[in-house]
Amino acid sequence: MRWVKFGIGLVVAAAVAVGCSAPPPAPQPAPNRLQDVLGRGELRVCSTGDYRPFTYRDAAGAWSGIDIDVAHDMARELGVRATIVPTTWKTLMDDFAARCDIAVGGVSITLERAQRAFFSTPFGVDGKTPITRCENAARFQTLEQIDQPGVRAVVNPGGTNEKFARQSLKRATIVEHPDNNTIFQQIVDGHADLMMTDASETRWQARQHPELCPVHPEQPFTFAEKAYLLPQGDVAFQQWVNHYLDIARHDGTYQRFASAWIG
Template identity: 35%
Template sequence: MIKKYCAALLISCFLLVHTGLLKAGALDDAVRRGVLKVGTTPNYVPFEMLDRQGRIIGFEIDLLHAMSRALGVQLELVAVPYKELVPGLMAKKFDLIGSGMTVTQERNLKLNFSDSFIVVGQTVLLHPRLAGAVSSIEDLNQNGYRVVAIEGTTGQAAARRFLGAARLSSVTTPEEGVRQVVEGEVDAFVHDAPYNLIAMSRPQNSALLALEQPFTFEPLAFGLKKGDYDSLNWINHFLNQIAQDGTYDRLHDKWFTDTAWVSELE
């Protein structure tokens, strides 16, 4: 009887493996392949962006390089438009998403997220003509003001939530959003604080005003397919490790304290 039970158990395990019910995680696949494939949209300064040679660089990219070294694999960045990140992950075009993605309840229904590696928030860049008229997000929430945000981002969601009375529009890149404010096509641009801070430092944008206090709380994290808990466990331990050994602080200072990298951009 015991022999029959053991035989049945072995057969069941064999069938589970060969019917795909026991699936390896994305990082296991990456290790077997020797390459970690990461979906990203390289237009989010200073997290992922293009340098003068067309290479993708940035804070999150450096975290991914460190992650790949810890796994013992090569890093392959798959550049796609932001709206194609989740569909691309589902279609197995890459193993995980590393693209400045904010953890939201809506996204969490489709994805599993790692622990956050940084917290940001939305801020506002203003045209100079609003000096003295707008000093808070509440002041901007009026029908007469034109506000732009990037399509499909939490900036757009925040604009809809907090600036519903204003005339809202969308663009596909942050550069276009800033340009529209600089040239007076719109009154304000809503986007993540790190990007807006750096945009303000560029000479062509020096006349812009800013509501610098973030009005949202947005943790950024790596996104994986739902149910891939082994990969999540590894990434979370990796994030804890680099926080303890000084790697995280070194990379954070490189991108958020030093400014030498700005000269490398297009």
């Protein structure tokens, strides 16, 4: 009988404990950047302004580029204004997390960035390849040819170009140049022998500098996809951006923005 009483006591004690315990915490609402953007009437867009044809900020502070036009069009579709927030490749992830709703401008999808943010649907495939003076193009066809003593590879600090160069080159000299808008002139002027960057950028820069030639841009050393950087965990905003891109790429909107830069 005492075991029955003991068992009843345990049941009563458990019931009292349950009754006295704090209720489970209420579920947290899912992040909703889309509603935040609509509420403030502003789409905050991080961009480096130094990666044509996707993004460019001139000396007067005016912004242009394919992705800048896309960002403004997104804002128009939402009925808000687009505010471009300057950043750098080195500070992109921190600036994006603290100050922006989306980051654009030739951003490559990387596993490192994907630890801290979502990406939109990719809208282009790219990869690292050299650009050099045309008379030197035959010298720099392979990484083995590039990674030789005396070869000077120029990099813009903080982005995927520098990361690839430092991973790939152990004997060549890596030369840092802080301004990606003028970095290609370093090759033209003979201060560097080449730069390894995205094939899309080598094609565009070669049209601006007849002295420079992209090296096998159709077969780059690496594979990468271009996309827009979005807040981590916010599926609703990611879906809206993806739907926008699907429509823009099929109704001619994206091509209209791109054709002004790449034909």
